[in-house]
Amino acid sequence: MTLTAEPAHDLPTSDVDPFCPEVLEDPLPFHAALREAGPVVHLRRYDVFAFARYEQVRAALVDWQGFQSAAGVGLSNFRHEKPWRPPSLLLEADPPRHDAPRRVLQKILGPRALRKLHEAWLADADRLVDEVLDAQGPEFDAVPHLTEAFPLRVFPDAVGIPQEGREHLLPYGDHAFNAFGPANELVEKGAPRVGELSAWVAAQCAREVLAPEGFGADIWAASDRGDITPEQAPLVVRSLLTAGVDTTVHGLSAVLCAFATHPEQWRRLREEPGLARVAFDEAVRWESPVQTFFRTATRDVPIGGHVIPDGHKILMFLGAANRDPARWGPDADAFDLARDPSGHVGFGMGIHQCVGQHVARLEAEALLTALARRVETIELAGPPRRHLNNTLRAWEALPVRLRPA
Incomplete structure (x- = not known):
């Protein structure tokens, strides 16, 4: 990475493209140089x-x-450019427009509301792990068989969308997160299917398509009460379908990769299964499935001894912050269940912090608990392969070898 200082105000500069394939494949050296x-x-x-x-x-x-x-929250500046889809009421809105939709989702997706799903999701994870071990044997690719399969089983059911067409969720989410970056080849690759995928997702958000019970029905009920408008309801449902699957898939892949490469940590989890949620948060810190987000300065904002000019974009490297030794100590690059990962920015922070984080933690707890009961060791059965995305840090393939307990 080439860094220079501009003499006028001693601001470090870089010509590196953070969205080039080399950096997306392995961003850690670039992150360290930026810090x-x-x-x-x-x-x-x-x-x-x-x-x-x-x-x-x-x-x-x-x-x-x-x-x-x-x-x-991408490179595109909505002050001057038209969004490719109606902006998200959660991610791409600020108070007061942001407030009512977030209040509705916080209640629907809060810990109290998720308690009724707890036992069912743990049982479903047990069934999935048994099915995979029976059908695949001890060696298989964890991405399609576990980390994609489990969220695609339980989360769309919880939202209340039909079974047919759920395979569209991952490519739609992949394009949505790619679109936060520049118009590079990753965006171009997904462009031919944008219309088809967007139309399918929009159709699932309609009241008459959703099951009578579920997160989607609860959102429409909130519009009936006047908590949000009928026009906002489908956009709030869309937020769940856009951000509720891919990010969890990649978080689950991160935690399984962490355990496959840190066997002593897997032994600790088996000894203390109550650490499942800590393990997931530590993996989100360590791997940061959501790597970056943009914001736009509303005025000349002083930060870090410099001034960000009004109207300019900032690019926040969440993954770099989550491995900053100044916050996490000299072992920031280690995956360690003894660490307290609270305070990581993998789910964001502040009023735009991920409203579905409790759902993701429940999915992770269920899958890790099911695996810990049945599997003595997890190891890599071959080299993992990255899936490149402008915003997400993801695995395309994660070959694992499991030794049953």
Whole structure:
């Protein structure tokens, strides 16, 4: 990574493209160089200001007044550019427009509301692990058989969408997260199916398509009560379908990869199954399935000894912040169940923090608990293969070998 300082205000700059295949494949060296360079680095290729240290990333995430989401959380600036789809009421809106939809989802997806799903999801995870071990034997690719399969079993059921067409959820989410980046070949690859996938997702958000019980029906009931408008209801359902599957899939892949490469941590989880949720949060910190998000300065904002000009984009490197030694200590690159991962920014922070994080934690608890009961060791059965995305850190394939307990 080439870094230079602009003499006028000593601002480190870089010509590296953070969305090039080499960086997306292995972003850690770039992240380390950004943190070392300073609290703010100007990325000249896109004329954006990068934050890679925990202190500045967290500060920007919580400062929605200074760094707005309503101008888009991707590279595209909605002040000047038309969004490719109606903006998300959760991710791409600020108070007051953001408030009512978030209140509705916080209630629907909160820990109390999820308790009724707890036993059913644990039982479903037990069945899935038994099915996979019976059908595949000890060696298989964990991505299609576990980390994609489980969220696609339980989450769409919880939302209340029909079985038919659920295979569209992952490519739709993949394109949506790619679209937060520049219009590169990853975006072009998904472009031919945008119309088809968007139309299918929009159709699932209609009241008459959704099951009479589930998250989707609860959202429409909130519109009947006047908590949100009927126009907002389908957009809130769409937020669940856009962000509720891919991110959890990649979080589950991250935690299984972590255990396959850290056998002592797997032994600890088997000894203390109550650490399942801690393990998931540590994996989200360690791997950061959501790597980056943008914001837009609403005024000249001082941060890190520099000023972000009004209307300019900032690029927050969540993955870099989650491995910042200044926050996590000299062993920040280690996956360690003895660590307290609370405070990581893998789910964001502040009023835009991921509203579905409790759902993801429940899915992870269910799958890890089922595996811990049945599997003594997890190891890689071959080299994992990355799936490149402008925003997400994902696995295309994760070959594993399981030794039954």
